[in-house]
Amino acid sequence: MLTVHHLNNSRSQRVLWLLEELDVPYEVRKYQRDPKTLLAPPELRAVHPLGKSPIVEDDGQVVAESGAIIEYLVDRYDTGRLAPLPGMPERQRFTYWLHYAEGSAMPPLLLKLVASRIASAKMPFFAKPIARKIAQKLQADFVDPQLKTHLSYIERELTQNGWFVGGGFSAADIQMSFPLEAAMARGGMASQYPHIASFVRRIHQRPAYRRALERGGPYSLLS
Known part of the structure; x- marks a missing residue:
């Protein structure tokens, strides 16, 4: 199952929203920011070297960066409803x-x-x-x-x-x-x-x- 490494109050909320729009089953692994520095916890570096969220894991692939994740998800799971298909004018x-x-x-x-x-x-x-x-x-x-x-x-x-x-x-x-x-x-x-x-x-x-x-x-x- 697709896994979203989700940091509270972060860009990863967009990834959860997209998956809900696509109706794709997924698992959420939650991480909390440090209350003083507001930085992500070091545990995220075990998933991706930069230790930032969002990160998704899907069929052995680790994808980071919000824009790259959205492109990956729509290319794999969308049928033209949430993104124009390649070659379309839009x-x-x-x-x-x-x-x-x-x-x-x-x-x-x-x-x-x-x-x-x-x-x-x-x-x-x-x-x-x-x-x-x-x-x-x-x-x-x-x-x-x-x-x-x-x-x-x-x-x-x-x-x-x-x-x-x-x-x-x-x-x-x-x-x-x-x-x-x-x-x-x-x-x-x-x-x-x-x-x-x-x-x-x-x-x-x-x-x-x-x-x-x-x-x-x-x-x-x-x-």
Whole structure:
């Protein structure tokens, strides 16, 4: 049986959701982040050298990286319902959004998280004002403009039909869910980007999404 190595509050929630949409039987092995560092436990390195999640094992194959996992699963188990078949006109657009999610959308969100942690980190009192100023400048001069550029771009794309590929839901929407959930979890974003907010509400209503939450456990991006 296919096994998903699932880390709490992580990208692996998308893999569980995709498997529920595909109706593929699978086993979940759960791992918990370190409560202080928020890093994955070392046990995951026994599965893959990088020790990160998601990882899937299927028929002796170990597949890592969210986009690669989604491509593998749709190529093996889908029949054109959740991904355009190779050679179809929409396949290139599908592939684009699979890579865009982690290659372009996530970096400014991660930098914003890092900057906020630098500003609030414990350090000698004389260093704190300097660190806070550096973090604020990083956000104001680079992170926030980049984030606005990407979210505005995504907002425009979703005005076409509400999904990222063709006229309906696909695995590309599953891949894009994580950065958009992360963005909407920040206060005030929903009013600025109503199409993104609508997208996030609609995916949360899908029965397969809800089943994946039951299998994977609490997901703090939703809080």
